[in-house]
Amino acid sequence: MARGKVQMKKIENPVHRQVTFCKRRAGLLKKAKELSVLCDADIGILIFSSHGKLFELATKGNMQGLIEKYMKMKPPRVSQADQAIETQTLDAKKEINLLKQEIEILQKGLRYMFGGGAGTMTLDELQVLEKHLEVWIYHVRSAKMDVLFQEIQLLRNSEGILTAANKYLQDKIVEENIGVTNITPMAFDNPYPLTIPDDDIFQI
Numbered sequence: 001m002a003r004g005k006v007q008m009k010k011i012e013n014p015v016h017r018q019v020t021f022c023k024r025r026a027g028l029l030k031k032a033k034e035l036s037v038l039c040d041a042d043i044g045i046l047i048f049s050s051h052g053k054l055f056e057l058a059t060k061g062n063m064q065g066l067i068e069k070y071m072k073m074k075p076p077r078v079s080q081a082d083q084a085i086e087t088q089t090l091d092a093k094k095e096i097n098l099l100k101q102e103i104e105i106l107q108k109g110l111r112y113m114f115g116g117g118a119g120t121m122t123l124d125e126l127q128v129l130e131k132h133l134e135v136w137i138y139h140v141r142s143a144k145m146d147v148l149f150q151e152i153q154l155l156r157n158s159e160g161i162l163t164a165a166n167k168y169l170q171d172k173i174v175e176e177n178i179g180v181t182n183i184t185p186m187a188f189d190n191p192y193p194l195t196i197p198d199d200d201i202f203q204i
Contacts, residue, residue: 017050021049021050025047025055028045028047029045029055029057032045032057032059033057033059036059036060037059041059042058042059042060042061042066042069043057043058043059043060044056044057044058044059044063044066044067044070045057046063102128102132105125105128105129106128106129106132108121108125109121109125109126109128109129109132
């Protein structure tokens with residue numbers, strides 16, 4: 001009588017599950033030993049039961065020797081944090097190399113422009129130099145506009161101060177003129193006349 005096909009799912013009955021585990025574990029270990037003998041292969045098997053019990057097989061030597069051999073053959077596993085740090089380090093190195101190249105090109109360009117360098121510059125070097133010169137010109141113009149704006153602002157402040165001072169002086173002048181206009185003439189009550197009659201002048 002043919003055996004029925006076994007369904008690949010967890011065996012719910014714990015007794016049946018334990019019996020199946022023991023049978024298949026023994027069959028797996030037997031096949032591993034046969035493979036090791038027939039093919040001269042190093043085989044290591046680790047099995048943990050549902051209760052946490054360990055079963056192991058090392059066909060040649062011991063399990064520790066197989067694990068050490070495995071660790072030497074396989075590159076060490078890198079965590080995500082280590083990968084991120086390594087990526088940042090590589091990016092930083094690339095950026096540093098690019099900056100060094102640009103600095104060398106700029107120094108060569110300055111020597112070339114001021115006649116202190118020998119030889120000529122390549123088209124790529126000239127393009128890099130042109131790009132940096134455009135950036136420098138932009139920054140110089142921006143700084144120039146900032147200085148002009150500050151000077152204009154200072155002039156406006158000075159103009160405001162002078163305008164206020166001028167208005168203050170004009171107001172003081174107007175106040176003083178009003179005070180002078182309001183002065184009334186003094187009246188003298190003198191019983192003696194200030195003029196001499198004509199008859200007294202010619203009297204001897």
